[in-house]
Amino acid sequence: GENVEQHPSTLSVQEGDSAVIKCTYSDSASNYFPWYKQELGKGPQLIIDIRSNVGEKKDQRIAVTLNKTAKHFSLHITETQPEDSAVYFCAALATLNDYKLSFGAGTTVTVRA
Amino acid sequence: GAVVSQHPSWVICKSGTSVKIECRSLDFQATTMFWYRQFPKQSLMLMATSNEGSKATYEQGVEKDKFLINHASLTLSTLTVTSAHPEDSSFYICSLAGDPSYEQYFGPGTRLTVT
Numbered sequence: 001g002e003n004v005e006q007h008p009s010t011l012s013v014q015e016g017d018s019a020v021i022k023c024t025y026s027d028s029a030s031n032y033f034p035w036y037k038q039e040l041g042k043g044p045q046l047i048i049d050i051r052s053n054v055g056e057k058k059d060q061r062i063a064v065t066l067n068k069t070a071k072h073f074s075l076h077i078t079e080t081q082p083e084d085s086a087v088y089f090c091a092a093l094a095t096l097n098d099y100k101l102s103f104g105a106g107t108t109v110t111v112r113a
Numbered sequence: 114g115a116v117v118s119q120h121p122s123w124v125i126c127k128s129g130t131s132v133k134i135e136c137r138s139l140d141f142q143a144t145t146m147f148w149y150r151q152f153p154k155q156s157l158m159l160m161a162t163s164n165e166g167s168k169a170t171y172e173q174g175v176e177k178d179k180f181l182i183n184h185a186s187l188t189l190s191t192l193t194v195t196s197a198h199p200e201d202s203s204f205y206i207c208s209l210a211g212d213p214s215y216e217q218y219f220g221p222g223t224r225l226t227v228t
Contacts, residue, residue: 032215043206043219044157046114051215089156098170099145099210101217103156 002027004092006104013080014112021107023090024072030092033066033073034101038087047088048075080111115141117209119220126197126227133193134223136207142187143209147217148180151204163190197227 003026013019025033031052036044050057050064050073057064061080066073077084090104116139126132136146145164149157161177163169163184171177181193190209194201204224208217 034216036219041222041224043117043119043222045219046216049216093215095215098162099215099217100147100159100162105156 002030002092002094002102004090004102004104006090006107008107009105010108010110012110012112015080015082017080019075019077019080019084019109019111021075021088021090021109022072023074023092023104024070025092025102026071027092027094027102028071029094030102031095032093033064034091034093035062035064035075036089036091038089038106040086044089077109080109082111082113085109085111114216115139115143115209115218117207117218117220119205119207119223121223122221123224124226126225128198128227129196131193131195132197132225133191134205134207134225136190136192136209136220138188138209138218141209141218143190144187145210146184146190147208147210148182148190148192149206149208151206151222153204157206160192194225197225199227201225202227 006023034049037047038044061078063076087106091101118137120135148160160175161169161171169182184190206222208219210217
């Protein structure tokens with residue numbers, strides 16, 4: 001099955017700086033890679049996603065890059081703000097696997113004011 | 114994206130009793146729904162996948178007789194934790210996906226505490 005590894009487990013950044021979270025996956029059949037933000041006591045919220053036919057996608061301060069050859073993808077948050085503090089999860093999905101998502105372990109991001 | 118609700122948002126029950134958690138899609142017809150369990154400071158663990166009108170498919174290690182899932186319609190799925198024990202205390206989250214759709218939309222979660 002798919003194995004997704006996520007690093008770092010915790011990340012502390014100064015407000016205004018950038019944050020980068022990296023994930024690797026094992027199943028070459030995976031073709032959809034979403035990122036979720038989870039605030040304390042709430043369900044995960046999709047913040048950005050990328051499909052395997054695209055190398056990069058950007059939405060305002062958030063961007064995701066995908067390297068299919070190396071089987072890794074990254075989340076980039078620029079100009080971080082205190083409200084960006086949360087746990088972020090990467091995930092991978094192989095449509096051959098009944099649309100099941102495999103999640104990374106999560107990264108706790110703290111933005112210092 | 115789709116709007117997903119869960120009820121209740123939190124529940125406390127005594128050991129040995131059963132608890133039902135509802136997951137509703139408010140604006141989206143979900144062919145497939147997923148149930149996850151999340152322990153504190155851990156990632157989401159998929160428990161089962163349910164398709165409307167058919168039996169749920171459980172992940173390895175998840176007891177199907179303990180966690181009963183009913184996907185009765187395209188907008189409602191329920192998870193019943195039978196004979197709950199303290200080790201079942203967790204955050205239960207549902208998600209739904211359309212057909213065909215890669216995207217999953219998550220509910221707000223239900224905090225279950227078994228005393």
